[in-house]
Amino acid sequence: MTNRRFFAIALLVSLLVAGVASYYASAHPDGLEYVAEQTGFIDSAEDSPTSESPLADYQTSGVDDARISGGVAGVVGVVVMLVLSTGLFWVVRRREPADSDA
Amino acid sequence: MHVPDGFLDAPTSVATGVVAATAVAVSLRGARRELDDRTAPMAGLVATFVFAAQMINFPVGAGTSGHLMGGALAAVLVGPWTAVLCLSVVLTVQALLMADGGITAIGTNITLIGIVTVAVGWGVFVLLRRVLPKTVAMVAPAAAIAAFVSVPAAALVFTGLFAVGGNVPVDLGAVVTAMLGWHTVIGIGEAVVTGMVIASVVSARPDLVHGARPLLAERELLTRKVQVT
Numbered sequence: 573m574t575n576r577r578f579f580a581i582a583l584l585v586s587l588l589v590a591g592v593a594s595y596y597a598s599a600h601p602d603g604l605e606y607v608a609e610q611t612g613f614i615d616s617a618e619d620s621p622t623s624e625s626p627l628a629d630y631q632t633s634g635v636d637d638a639r640i641s642g643g644v645a646g647v648v649g650v651v652v653m654l655v656l657s658t659g660l661f662w663v664v665r666r667r668e669p670a671d672s673d674a
Numbered sequence: 675m676h677v678p679d680g681f682l683d684a685p686t687s688v689a690t691g692v693v694a695a696t697a698v699a700v701s702l703r704g705a706r707r708e709l710d711d712r713t714a715p716m717a718g719l720v721a722t723f724v725f726a727a728q729m730i731n732f733p734v735g736a737g738t739s740g741h742l743m744g745g746a747l748a749a750v751l752v753g754p755w756t757a758v759l760c761l762s763v764v765l766t767v768q769a770l771l772m773a774d775g776g777i778t779a780i781g782t783n784i785t786l787i788g789i790v791t792v793a794v795g796w797g798v799f800v801l802l803r804r805v806l807p808k809t810v811a812m813v814a815p816a817a818a819i820a821a822f823v824s825v826p827a828a829a830l831v832f833t834g835l836f837a838v839g840g841n842v843p844v845d846l847g848a849v850v851t852a853m854l855g856w857h858t859v860i861g862i863g864e865a866v867v868t869g870m871v872i873a874s875v876v877s878a879r880p881d882l883v884h885g886a887r888p889l890l891a892e893r894e895l896l897t898r899k900v901q902v903t
Contacts, residue, residue: 573878575712582719590726598731598739603856604675604832606738611849613842618680620773628773630729646729649771653725657763658718661756664702665709 583654590646594630595639675743675828675857676768677783679776686839691781697789698762704755708884716882717752721760723871724748725767732863740860743787743828746795746821747868750813750885751875754796761788782835786828795824799885810893813876813886818869822861829857 601609608614626633627645635641682690709717724744731739744764748757765783768774775783798820806812833850872883880886 575715578879578882579715579719582723586719586723586726589723590729594726594729597729597741598733600731600733600737600739602675602731603734603738603740603829603853603860604677606736607849607852607856608681610852612844613681613836613840613849616680616841617678618776620679620769620775621777622770622773625771625773627771630772630774645772646726649729649767650722650726652771653722653763653767654718656767657721657760658715660759660763661705661709661714661717664705664759665711665714666706668711 583650586650586654587647590650591643594646595642675783675787675832676765676775677779677786677832679778680841681776682779682782682835683839683841684778686835687778687782689781689839690785690835694762694781694784694788697758697784701755701758701762705753705759708753708756713752713756713882713884717756717760720748720751720757721763724760725764727867728764728768734856734859734863738856740825740857740863742864742867743791743825744868745787745791745793745828746799746817746824746864747871749792749796750799750817750820750868750872751883753884754792756884757792757796758788761792785835786832790828790831791824794827795820798823803885803888808889808892810876810880810886810889813880813883813889814869814873817872817885818865821868822865825861825864826854826857829853 605614608617622628627648630642630645632641632644635644724742724747727742727744731741734740745757745761748760752760762784765775765788766780769777769780799816802816802819806816833853836849837846876883876886880890
């Protein structure tokens with residue numbers, strides 16, 4: 573499998589997971605939240621200062637359809653992640669000898 | 675396991691912030707050795723995939739759910755230093771953009787999900803690689819076991835932080851029992867997802883799996899020896 577093909581598949585899988593499959597995720601509290609509820613410290617949780625973000629809680633504000641709202645948030649998240657992390661790793665990477673000539 | 679603001683007091687949050695910042699700085703140096711023209715795009719995709727996979731909460735019973743943490747997965751795919759950076763980018767984007775995990779808690783979340791799961795996951799993986807047969811086929815099972823262990827390890831460290839800096843005085847025995855119990859079950863999900871993803875990548879492109887590289891080099895040497903003799 574070529575690099576290009578492998579990376580394209582990985583990106584497609586990420587987009588599908590975040591943009592489509594995420595709709596079917598369990599809405600139950602996660603392990604930590606559940607334990608916090610059971611043992612009595614959940615009330616100390618504060619709202620995040622970013623809770624008014626247009627993508628807060630993986631929902632797109634102003635979009636009523638839950639499937640689209642979550643899907644858009646997931647896809648935007650994936651694109652932001654791809655740009656930021658690939659950019660970071662490209663800068664951090666070890667330069668090949670050929671590059672140092674340029 | 676994303677910790678919201680308010681669970682831990684300010685001194686503890688500052689301390690985990692210092693731990694996280696130090697780990698990121700050290701990892702930026704370490705990752706240079708792991709990243710080249712070919713593995714840098716791979717690392718970007720691993721971080722992106724972990725972000726996507728963390729959106730999928732799976733039910734673990736009694737009205738509780740869990741999702742992949744991805745520290746062991748990222749460490750085996752792109753190396754431990756790069757994995758710390760992957761998870762740090764994921765957690766920062768989640769906190770800033772999605773309000774998932776607190777802002778003063780970013781250091782805590784990087785410590786738990788970015789450092790503990792990577793360190794424990796990579797440590798267990800390397801240990802298993804040493805004792806298991808030296809074949810590429812052991813990479814996915816070893817990664818799955820490493821992933822399984824990494825989740826209760828992070829839960830244990832959270833409980834330790836809560837014991838030191840929890841804002842509410844609650845019965846710590848109950849917290850540690852419940853945290854370990856639930857996160858052992860969530861660890862099974864972590865193991866399944868990690869094992870499946872690693873197995874897929876190993877079958878498609880074993881050369882792109884950081885943790886498989888010493889085994890591939892060994893296979894190459896063996897093949898050469900056989901050809902010579």
